[in-house]
Amino acid sequence: MKLLYFAWLRQRVGHGAEDVALPPEVRTVRELIDWLKARGPGYGQAFEDLRVVRAAVNQDYVGLDHPVKNGDEIAFFPPVTGG
Amino acid sequence: MKLLYFAWLRQRVGHGAEDVALPPEVRTVRELIDWLKARGPGYGQAFEDLRVVRAAVNQDYVGLDHPVKNGDEIAFFPPVTGG
Amino acid sequence: MIRVQREDFDVGAEIKRLTAGNHGIGGIASFIGTVREGASHDAASTQIGAITLEHYPGMTERQLEAIEAEARTRWPLDAVLIIHRFGRLEPGEQIVLVVTASSHRQAALESCAFLIDWLKTKAPFWKLEDTGEGAKWVEARASDDAATARWQPKPNAAE
Amino acid sequence: MIRVQREDFDVGAEIKRLTAGNHGIGGIASFIGTVREGASHDAASTQIGAITLEHYPGMTERQLEAIEAEARTRWPLDAVLIIHRFGRLEPGEQIVLVVTASSHRQAALESCAFLIDWLKTKAPFWKLEDTGEGAKWVEARASDDAATARWQPKPNAAE
Numbered sequence: 001m002k003l004l005y006f007a008w009l010r011q012r013v014g015h016g017a018e019d020v021a022l023p024p025e026v027r028t029v030r031e032l033i034d035w036l037k038a039r040g041p042g043y044g045q046a047f048e049d050l051r052v053v054r055a056a057v058n059q060d061y062v063g064l065d066h067p068v069k070n071g072d073e074i075a076f077f078p079p080v081t082g083g
Numbered sequence: 084m085k086l087l088y089f090a091w092l093r094q095r096v097g098h099g100a101e102d103v104a105l106p107p108e109v110r111t112v113r114e115l116i117d118w119l120k121a122r123g124p125g126y127g128q129a130f131e132d133l134r135v136v137r138a139a140v141n142q143d144y145v146g147l148d149h150p151v152k153n154g155d156e157i158a159f160f161p162p163v164t165g166g
Numbered sequence: 167m168i169r170v171q172r173e174d175f176d177v178g179a180e181i182k183r184l185t186a187g188n189h190g191i192g193g194i195a196s197f198i199g200t201v202r203e204g205a206s207h208d209a210a211s212t213q214i215g216a217i218t219l220e221h222y223p224g225m226t227e228r229q230l231e232a233i234e235a236e237a238r239t240r241w242p243l244d245a246v247l248i249i250h251r252f253g254r255l256e257p258g259e260q261i262v263l264v265v266t267a268s269s270h271r272q273a274a275l276e277s278c279a280f281l282i283d284w285l286k287t288k289a290p291f292w293k294l295e296d297t298g299e300g301a302k303w304v305e306a307r308a309s310d311d312a313a314t315a316r317w318q319p320k321p322n323a324a325e
Numbered sequence: 326m327i328r329v330q331r332e333d334f335d336v337g338a339e340i341k342r343l344t345a346g347n348h349g350i351g352g353i354a355s356f357i358g359t360v361r362e363g364a365s366h367d368a369a370s371t372q373i374g375a376i377t378l379e380h381y382p383g384m385t386e387r388q389l390e391a392i393e394a395e396a397r398t399r400w401p402l403d404a405v406l407i408i409h410r411f412g413r414l415e416p417g418e419q420i421v422l423v424v425t426a427s428s429h430r431q432a433a434l435e436s437c438a439f440l441i442d443w444l445k446t447k448a449p450f451w452k453l454e455d456t457g458e459g460a461k462w463v464e465a466r467a468s469d470d471a472a473t474a475r476w477q478p479k480p481n482a483a484e
Contacts, residue, residue, distance in 0.1 A: 078465075081452045082447060089222055160292065194357040202351035
């Protein structure tokens with residue numbers, strides 16, 4: 001699974017992209033976030049306030065209960081500010 | 084007094100500009116039109132239907148009862164069609 | 167700034183010159199009107215070739231200056247450019263350019279629409295179209311008046 | 326047609342290329358967004374220098390293609406061009422270009438306004454501003470949502 005982070009989420013996590021192998025108990029975006037937060041303080045800061053975090057699965061906006069699976073491209077970013 | 088004609092009014096009158104000396108009894112745009120119509124058939128055709136004739140005195144749109152005097156620049160044209 | 171001219175214009179160069187060095191501008195709206203082939207302004211005729219635009223030198227410029235001033239009272243604009251051509255114009259040729267620049271995009275967009283609606287309906291130009299049955303003067307259209315009327319204060323609006 | 330690029334663009338050349346040879350076009354509307362100096366997007370901060378736009382390569386293009394397709398269903402358009410830059414941009418630089426061409430000027434004007442409202446508020450870009458207190462990420466604004474909301478079907482509108 002490919003994970004992408006943009007803007008201040010990228011800065012807090014410490015990198016813009018990473019490949020992870022998804023443990024079987026992680027089935028939704030929300031569970032993925034909880035699992036990431038356990039990996040280190042940068043993730044904890046990035047996902048501190050989920051009201052300002054948006055997610056996309058395979059380049060489509062999704063809600064936190066959207067399913068995730070290995071092979072997906074999952075991106076996290078703040079609300080877009082436009083150009 | 085300088086008279087100007089545009090578009091099909093110019094074509095019907097036969098020329099685009101002329102200088103005329105105004106007789107004292109002509110005091111309004113409407114009286115000027117009546118006086119012009121007596122000058123020849125081209126003027127008669129140009130001013131046949133006053134609903135489609137617009138007038139300007141010294142480059143401002145005016146109504147038919149607007150006063151005219153020697154020294155004015157008076158223009159006649161169809162309703163504008165824009166660019 | 168307004169210009170009434172026979173010559174064509176270069177949109178990119180005009181926009182660059184108009185806005186150069188002004189870093190307070192956030193948005194530049196523009197509209198280019200071109201000669202459309204095969205679809206007459208007048209539903210009763212069929213334009214097949216060129217159009218010829220006649221204008222009233224002096225009054226046309228004054229009217230364009232007045233509408234620019236009106237737009238500037240309605241919207242906070244950093245720059246305005248209106249170029250209108252006259253003479254014979256072939257299909258595909260540029261007729262008119264409106265450029266408005268503002269710190270706010272809505273001001274630029276709305277003033278550009280306001281100016282082009284006025285220019286296409288109220289500017290002192292008369293259009294002669296080449297049709298299958300010879301050259302024909304275009305008559306003023308009611309639908310154009312409706313587009314311009316959107317911008318008028320409503321008669322019953324509160325003062 | 327959409328493009329997301331780091332490089333600057335030449336408005337005149339882009340419009341010429343987009344509309345060349347199409348004599349059915351009667352009007353071309355365009356909007357250029359530029360980096361405005363000294364007036365931050367975010368009222369709480371003060372942008373004094375450059376901005377940096379970050380985007381999501383792949384998804385940004387898909388979203389731009391989708392909004393172009395949406396505009397084409399709403400208005401009869403002969404041509405559409407959206408160019409959006411990313412990376413570091415200094416005050417006065419061009420950020421975004423929208424060009425819409427149609428046989429009807431209202432279709433060109435309205436679709437151009439629709440697209441730029443969307444781009445300035447909903448496009449997947451994130452803006453980092455240089456301020457007096459260092460670089461700061463801009464937060465999404467409620468007033469931009471209002472501009473975009475004008476184009477949404479009303480919730481209670483008849484089907």
